Amino acid sequence: MRLRVEQAHGVFGALAAELGTAAVLVGDAVPMRNRCDWSGLEPATPLAVVRPVDAAGVSAAVRACRDAGLPFVPQGGLTGLCGGATPRAGWVAISMERMVGIEEIDAASSTMTVKAGTPLETIQRAAEEAGLYFPLDLGSRGSCAIGGNLSTNAGGNRVIRYGMARDLVLGLEVVLPDGTVLNSLNKLLKNNAGYDLKHLFIGSEGTLGIITRVVLRLYPKPLSTMSALCALPDYDAVLAFLAEARRGLGPLLSAFEVMWPDYWELVTERCGVRAPIGGGHGAYVLVEAQGTDEAADQPRFEGWLEGVLERGILADAAVAQSLAQTQAFWGLRDACADFVGVLGPHISYDVGLATGKLGAFTARCKAGLAAAIPGCESVYYGHIGDGNLHLVAWVPGLPLAEQPKHAMDTVVYGTIREMGGSISAEHGIGTLKKPWLPYARSEVEIALMRVLKSALDPAGLLNPGKVVG
Amino acid sequence: MRLRVEQAHGVFGALAAELGTAAVLVGDAVPMRNRCDWSGLEPATPLAVVRPVDAAGVSAAVRACRDAGLPFVPQGGLTGLCGGATPRAGWVAISMERMVGIEEIDAASSTMTVKAGTPLETIQRAAEEAGLYFPLDLGSRGSCAIGGNLSTNAGGNRVIRYGMARDLVLGLEVVLPDGTVLNSLNKLLKNNAGYDLKHLFIGSEGTLGIITRVVLRLYPKPLSTMSALCALPDYDAVLAFLAEARRGLGPLLSAFEVMWPDYWELVTERCGVRAPIGGGHGAYVLVEAQGTDEAADQPRFEGWLEGVLERGILADAAVAQSLAQTQAFWGLRDACADFVGVLGPHISYDVGLATGKLGAFTARCKAGLAAAIPGCESVYYGHIGDGNLHLVAWVPGLPLAEQPKHAMDTVVYGTIREMGGSISAEHGIGTLKKPWLPYARSEVEIALMRVLKSALDPAGLLNPGKVVG
Known part of the structure; x- marks a missing residue:
């Protein structure tokens, strides 16, 4: 049963008393930035934005939401492209924006412990100042937060050598959907004491838990x-x-x-x-x-x-x-990155395929788009050493709302399905690609994802409707 | 409700009719090798060994066990050191020993698809013949099976460069505890379409599913x-x-x-x-x-x-x-590897700790063992670049059964707990180290592991009592 908005505001008053007034923004005080991410989806104003400074604060926010029956969405730098961090009306956004900072650099173990809201670029610089290297790198490095990088298992240009974000993590602190704080801040490269829990949260787009702290793996600085x-x-x-x-x-x-x-x-x-x-x-x-x-x-x-x-x-x-x-x-x-100015409105894709098949894919996809959509143009590029192709499709002269996105999706994802690829190599599913998930994952796989979601979040209040929710 | 042995044999007759008589060994026909692994735990004779040739056969065996209420344990090369593959009386062993062979080497994607029972050495050689390299390497390479390597997330000598077994896997086929075949044979380095399911099964020591096929990542051959x-x-x-x-x-x-x-x-x-x-x-x-x-x-x-x-x-x-x-x-x-002959009976450990702390650990552990156990000797060595220390402790002249293992465990794991390390860097937990798991993982972590176990195996028939079961 959901509370009415007035009652919910009482919840936020109690939370503000506990976490401080700077931690709780309600109603008109909710900033524009917390209303949507970079997905292009329609912005929505949450009932409140809660901005804790540590895991205990996140836990308090989660428990308050649960007690009030309010759905809640975790937010990092809000640079995600698929809607994973976008709220809906009536939700609460729990933002990591005040959880910023590097707690430790351990040079002997080549690890760094950081708070989840820390921007990627801050981490890159701190590693460099310590004579080390953190290889994850994306265009949004100045805005994106490391917690979001892990939630979406970000990729980028140097995956061929250093792996995805997932591969650069040794330990996590996570607030579970029931408010429990899971401290799993492992610093060891080799740890086989029981199940590996971090991989459950990395890449699940904030639907299984809220990442609050991270132990990252550092590399020697390339000379x-x-x-x-x-x-x-x-x-x-x-x-x-x-x-x-x-x-x-x-x-x-x-x-x-x-x-x-x-x-x-x-x-x-x-x-x-x-x-x-x-x-x-x-x-x-x-x-x-x-x-x-x-x-x-x-x-x-x-x-x-x-x-x-x-x-x-x-x-x-x-x-x-x-x-x-x-x-x-x-x-x-x-x-x-300049395509918006040059091409005007266009639709971007981020697909994965066995490297050996990508040549055939580009030819089939380009022909398929041109045949299905009069005037449709498309260009192809990407991290081919990792089997990750980006493509951009557009009909010149049409505004974004009139670009035939569904017809384009049908050709692109249909060809991916036929050739055994993935509808997302690095950007994730969120809500934007959710209808197409069965094109890349089997019924059994999706059913197992739902088993995990139900096991961790039986109340279904954490970021509902995203990925498989 | 469990069937009596006579009834259970009826189950195996039906299974033999479905999978062939070579696939089902019952009673005295159960070979010695299927009664224990290399953990040194007491051997136990399972009711039957089922040896399917594919995932459908494993699924049939799992369904037969479930219908009869019989616990079942997956078996690979049986070289595990912690009891993960050891059966108990009244169980059924489902062995991958006839699921051997390489299905595909994709040079453009640098991947290999293999059946789970394939010995590690066969995989290493096939990669080399294709001009590539599979870097996982262990002393038991000729006997261990790749499915077991993944179930235990094996380590070895070159983790510092190539990572653990987990890091060398792109996709899996797994038979779930209810008999469902999960085909997740991804070949892509980058795939963010929904939750990453493979990491759930890797390192869970055959308690969440039975790995039947694997897509491995290959590397360029070092010159x-x-x-x-x-x-x-x-x-x-x-x-x-x-x-x-x-x-x-x-x-x-x-x-x-x-x-x-x-x-x-x-x-x-x-x-x-x-x-x-x-x-x-x-x-x-x-x-x-x-x-x-x-x-x-x-x-x-x-x-x-x-x-x-x-x-x-x-x-x-x-x-x-x-x-x-x-x-x-x-x-x-x-x-x-020659310590058995030189030292006589001894107890081996496999601990993990931040690399910077390992010098202090060896001094404390050696002093602690000598102080707690009169005459106890110990030596230290290991993969220190990964924070993985091996140590061997013994009281000269005592037979294995009289070696004070519990007192040694108390000192070694107690010191690890004090210093924030792991009781297993690469060998796993199985049954042998299960009592010590709380020394390395928190109550919240272990509770979450049990949530996963219950969600995937609510009947509790897959390898019960191992790790957290």
Whole structure:
């Protein structure tokens, strides 16, 4: 049974008395930022935003919501793309925005313990100042919070070497849906004492618990970065090049980004990004390696690339001779951030597929979109070394609300289903992709997810309706 | 309600009719090997061993057990050390021994799909024949099965570079405790479409489901291996050396094994292993790197080590000049396999702790054992780069049954609890360490594990009494 709004406000008064008035914003005091995330979904004003400073405060907020029968949604940096952190009317948002800070850096164990609301960029900088490296990196690094990065199991550019966000976590503190504080702040690389609980919460988009603190794994700081921009005749050559990169660069390989010709033309011709090599090729690859020896690594990288050129795999290649050139190469890959201004309204996708099948997928998907939707254009690019393709589709001239998103979804996700891929490689499901989840996961898998959801949140008040809720 | 043995045999007759007579061994036909694992626990003869050839067969066996109310235990290579695969009288063993073979190697995605009963060594060889590398490696490689490696989240020597067994898995096929076949044979590095289910089954020691097929992640084959055996004055120097290795070798660092003086003396003096450097030091480290350039890597490795020597961190060092020398270096570390013959009966431990604390732990533990147990000796060694220490304790001259195991456990696990470590870094809990689980995990953690166990196995027939059951 749900309380009426007036009664609920009494709940927030009690919570404000317990956590301090700065911790509870009600009604008109609810800021715009807490009403939606970056998904483009319709904003909704929650009854209140609760902003605790620690797990005990989150637990108090959760218990208050439960006592009042109010649904609640955890919020981090609100940069998610699928609606996982978006509230609905009548809900309570529990925000980590005041839970910011680094509690410990343990150099001997190469770990860092941080509060969940800490921005990713703060963590990257603190690691660097300690002479170490935290490899997770995304465009939203200045705004996103580490708790949200883990809730969505964020990816990014260097997954090929360091793994997803999941792989960079050793321990968690989580407030469970009943308000219990689970302290599982393990700092050990190897711990086989009972079930691994952290993986249950990572990637479940705030539907099984609220992450409040995190033990992260740090890496040695790379002492050299080498990169090259290469042109290739076709996708088969891309696959051969990837095999050469894996073999020749071994664990130094830190990025393998592919751009299809339609993307390349858009970026070099319409976004105005200068390219160090000419166009007209079948595929473009940005390959990057990180090493430990500034003097020796660059000649080794160039020697490796010359060998690949001699074997006839590449049509053209340019090697960065400075950090500025490396950044210019990445400028081609990162130009997709400017698509809103250049293309106007468009729909973005984030699909996963076995690397060997991605060439065929792009051809089928592009043809399928053009056949099903008159005037539909699409471009393709992504973290191909990880089997993660991004694609953007649009009908020129139409406002966002009139873009035929459902028809596009049907082609993109239908092709993914036929080829055995995933509808989300890194952005998650939230509410935006929930109707398509059966395209990527079987009935048995989804049923088991629901068993887990019911076991942890039998009252169904934590972020209901998201993922499988 | 349990059936009597005579009725149960009727169940096995029906199962033999469905799966073939070779699939069902009853009564005296139950082989010795299926009666216990390597834990040293008392063998027990199950009512029957069922040996299906696929997930459908495992599902049929599970349903038959459920219908008859019989507990069942999954079995792989039976090399586990904590009793996870040991049956009890009146149980049914469901063995993966006939589910052997490699189904696919996908070179473009760097994945391999295998049946759960396949021995680890078969997988290592198949990867190598395909020009790739599967890095998991354990002493029992010829006997252990990959399904068991995953059920126990096996570790081994190269975790520092490639992670635990968990980190080498992309997808699973699992038969759930109700007989449902969960096909989650994902081949993607990045897949955020809903909850990650595989991590629930990996490391849960066959208590949440029975793994029947696996998609493994393969790596490029290392083209060079460099190693050195080093002597250091004390554990602080070991920590400084580890920081140098992480920084200077970066991702090439593939092993960092430490041997304490008591271990070193035992191995060089009583096991008769020849050492390339003299004794009398405070600690010994075997450091190994794997690279991609046979000609250039060795001089680079030696240059790095010379720099460390010049900075005064090492007392002595020998670099392997050949594969034979590398193997000789590993002979010192692997000599612990001969302890049964040299020491007689002894008790082995496998603990985890923050790397920075392991020096203090060994001193406290050794003193604590000597103080609590007259005549007790102990030696220390392990995968210190991962915070994983092995230790062996014994009272000379006593048979195994009279070794004061409980008193030893009390000191070892008590010290671990005081210092915030784990009672198992890689071997698991099974039944052997179950009483000590609260020393490493909190009440809230154990309660959540039981919530998961009840949610997946409400009938409680899958491997009951293990881990948290």
